[in-house]
Each structure stands twice: as C-alpha cells, then as structure tokens.
Amino acid sequence: xxxxxxxxxxxxxxxxxxxxxxxxxxxxxxxxxxxxxxxxxxxxxxxxxxxxxxxxxxxxxxxxxxxxxxxxxxxxxxxxxxxxxxxxxxxxxxxxxxxxxxxxxxxxxxxxxxxxxxxxxxxxxxxxxxxxxxxxxxxxxxxxxxxxxxxxxxxxxxxxxxxxxxxxxxxxxxxxxxxxxxxxxxxx
Amino acid sequence: xxxxxxxxxxxxxxxxxxxxxxxxxxxxxxxxxxxxxxxxxxxxxxxxxxxxxxxxxxxxxxxxxxxxxxxxxxxxxxxxxxxxxxxxxxxxxxx
Numbered sequence: 001x002x003x004x005x006x007x008x009x010x011x012x013x014x015x016x017x018x019x020x021x022x023x024x025x026x027x028x029x030x031x032x033x034x035x036x037x038x039x040x041x042x043x044x045x046x047x048x049x050x051x052x053x054x055x056x057x058x059x060x061x062x063x064x065x066x067x068x069x070x071x072x073x074x075x076x077x078x079x080x081x082x083x084x085x086x087x088x089x090x091x092x093x094x095x096x097x098x099x100x101x102x103x104x105x106x107x108x109x110x111x112x113x114x115x116x117x118x119x120x121x122x123x124x125x126x127x128x129x130x131x132x133x134x135x136x137x138x139x140x141x142x143x144x145x146x147x148x149x150x151x152x153x154x155x156x157x158x159x160x161x162x163x164x165x166x167x168x169x170x171x172x173x174x175x176x177x178x179x180x181x182x183x184x185x186x187x188x
Numbered sequence: 189x190x191x192x193x194x195x196x197x198x199x200x201x202x203x204x205x206x207x208x209x210x211x212x213x214x215x216x217x218x219x220x221x222x223x224x225x226x227x228x229x230x231x232x233x234x235x236x237x238x239x240x241x242x243x244x245x246x247x248x249x250x251x252x253x254x255x256x257x258x259x260x261x262x263x264x265x266x267x268x269x270x271x272x273x274x275x276x277x278x279x280x281x282x283x
Contacts, residue, residue: 060195060251075251076195076273130200144196147203147249 011112011172017180019187021120024180027113027164031085033094036103037077048101063143063156072143072156080107112172114179117162120186125163127182129155149178191257192269196250203249209234210242210256213276238262244272 010028017024037045042057049055055066058073065071068089072080083089095104116124122133128148132138143156151171156164167175189201211234216226239262245255254272259265 061197073251075253076271130203145250145252152249 011169019183022118025115027115030082031091032107033081034105034107045101052097111166112169114165121161123186124183151175204245205248207244
C-alpha cells in the first residue's frame, strides 16, 4: 500500500496580493467555532464568556472582542468565535470551556477568510458588496451576512480600512476570483 | 422594495425569499378533532384580498431569519416587519 502523508494546506494556498491601493490576503491562521445559545441559556453563556475571556455577547450587527477572542454574530442566538489557535488555546479547549453552556461546532475548515485592507478596500467592495459601508452605517466592529457575486458571504469591518470577507470554503476559488476581479478593476 | 429587518435594519428585498401566507405558522394539531378538515383548510384555503397581506419571508442572503411582513399588495407599502419566532411565541407556540 502506498505510503501517503497528508499535509495541511490553506484552501487558497496562502493567497496574498498587493494591488495599487489595497491588499487582498487569505487568512489561514484563524480558528472558528460556532456557538449556539441553548434555549433560555443566554445568561449562563454570557457569564461564561465573561469569566473565561472577559468577552461580551455580540449584538446582531456588531462583533465583540477581548483577550484574542472575537465573537462574530451569525444569526439570532448564534455566533462565531474567531481566535488564533496556540498551545494554550485550541479548538478542543475552547469547546471544553463552553461545554456546559453552549452548543459548539468547529467550523475552521468550513470557511475561507479573505482580508481586504488599504485605502482602496471600500471602493473594491462597493462593486460587489450590496451593503452600505459608509463609516456611520457600518462602523469598525460591524458584521453582516450578505451575498457577493451570488455567493453567501459575511463581512466584518475589523478596522476602518480593513475587512474580513468570509464565505464557504467549498467555493473559495470562485469567491477569491470575484473579490480579486473587483480589486483589479477599482485599483487606480 | 426595502424590508426593514427588525434586527439588521433596512435590507433590499432581493436578499429575501417569499414563502407564503403567514397563516402557515398556525399549523393545526395533527391529532386533534376534525383534523382532515383543519388540514384541508390549512393547506389549500387562502384569503387573497387586494390590499393588506401578512406574508412569510426568509432572509436567505442574510442572517437566515424568518420574518412576518405585513405588505399592501396595492401599494407595496410595508407597514410591519416582525421576527416569525416572536409572532409564533405570541400565539403561544413553545419555540
């Protein structure tokens, strides 16, 4: 039998490209865990988030972050926890932390995360993102689910000119193509 | 057409998918009396007035929530948008 060794690789091969006014890069260093709130379990879950990471529950349109943890709202009573996994904080340890207070699923391999940054990021997004991204309508820390080029996507404004664009990993190449095309056409 | 989502604010109607009349929330008890008549009425009979309708819309290109949208079919004016979950709960449903 052939001796096969499996090697972990990012879905877009660590794509990173600098355009004239923005940079588009795959983020493959982030672990994602979805957390669903049990019925009538809001208080227990938010207390646990607070004691474990001093993290507060996200609102339907705003992320929260503390101690390297970012909570991104998905829908009512459900959110994603995003963090850099290391020896002290792994997908398993975070699931263990929340075992009694929330329903968790590891989703790291279900998403692709593109980070779009730079002065031209907003113009690139205006071409494909149907949402109003004006700073007063979508300030830093905002998150929303929408559609870009027919693909379900989530957008998070992590900084004024820095966005995370998240979509299904199964269509990651198509998503990258759409965003990359937009960057190319709006690069001055 | 803009649907003012109760949690997310105004979103374009193209993000939503229409399912049908909001009376679908009130599914009759499948083990109750007169279940055949009740199910017949539930599945097939609808009022179809020219004017105000209460409809189920699904935010497919958003947070995947179900909404009850009150819409006037003559003017397309939307007068009320509520989470279907809240509407169901207000009718004494458990979820």
